[in-house]
Amino acid sequence: MKKYLLLLFVACQCFAALAQNDRTPYMTKSLASAGIKAVFVKTSGGSIAVSGASGQESRVEVYITGNNGNNDLSKDEIKKRLENYILNVAVNNGELHAIAKNKNSGFFNWRNSLNISFKVFVAKQVTTSLNTSGGSISLDNLTGKQDFETSGGSLHVDNLTGAIHGRTSGGSINISNS
Numbered sequence: 001m002k003k004y005l006l007l008l009f010v011a012c013q014c015f016a017a018l019a020q021n022d023r024t025p026y027m028t029k030s031l032a033s034a035g036i037k038a039v040f041v042k043t044s045g046g047s048i049a050v051s052g053a054s055g056q057e058s059r060v061e062v063y064i065t066g067n068n069g070n071n072d073l074s075k076d077e078i079k080k081r082l083e084n085y086i087l088n089v090a091v092n093n094g095e096l097h098a099i100a101k102n103k104n105s106g107f108f109n110w111r112n113s114l115n116i117s118f119k120v121f122v123a124k125q126v127t128t129s130l131n132t133s134g135g136s137i138s139l140d141n142l143t144g145k146q147d148f149e150t151s152g153g154s155l156h157v158d159n160l161t162g163a164i165h166g167r168t169s170g171g172s173i174n175i176s177n178s
Helices: 002-022 074-083
Strands: 027-028 038-043 048-052 057-064 084-091 095-102 113-122 125-130 137-143 146-150 154-162 164-168 173-176
Touching: 002 113, 038 048, 038 173, 048 125, 057 074, 057 095, 074 084, 074 113, 084 113, 084 154, 095 113, 137 146, 146 154, 154 164
Parallel strands: 038 095, 038 125, 048 113, 048 137, 125 146, 137 154, 146 164, 154 173
Antiparallel strands: 027 057, 057 113, 084 095
């Protein structure tokens, strides 16, 4: 029974992550003058994507949806639910730290929980340390050391050069041009 519940949870997470592709970000933070050399992202239910962007402005986009399949939450409803979360996107000494986690370590209301996902666009030469417990991880067009882990999502890697160390305990792995 626990396996079926885990599979249902993972399927919902992946569905929510795919649905976010056509949505506008909840928040966008420009990193144009930050000179990012390292990216650290941790989220408990959403997906993470990091792209080496040449000629584009470096930035972080944060996507937020309801965990119960409700992708049409208003900004006010999201803001209200975010009171139960720590959401922090900060840059310090060329390091980007983006963190989203639930403040409650014990039981919490699944109906009011959120999927918080990050899309990061940075220079090609960057190292990453990425972790999510329920979403997929996607990396493309990067050079450097990449370390990433998900416990329930898939891994998508394209056009990476350097030391690559990725782990998943429940999803598919797709690697190309690397």
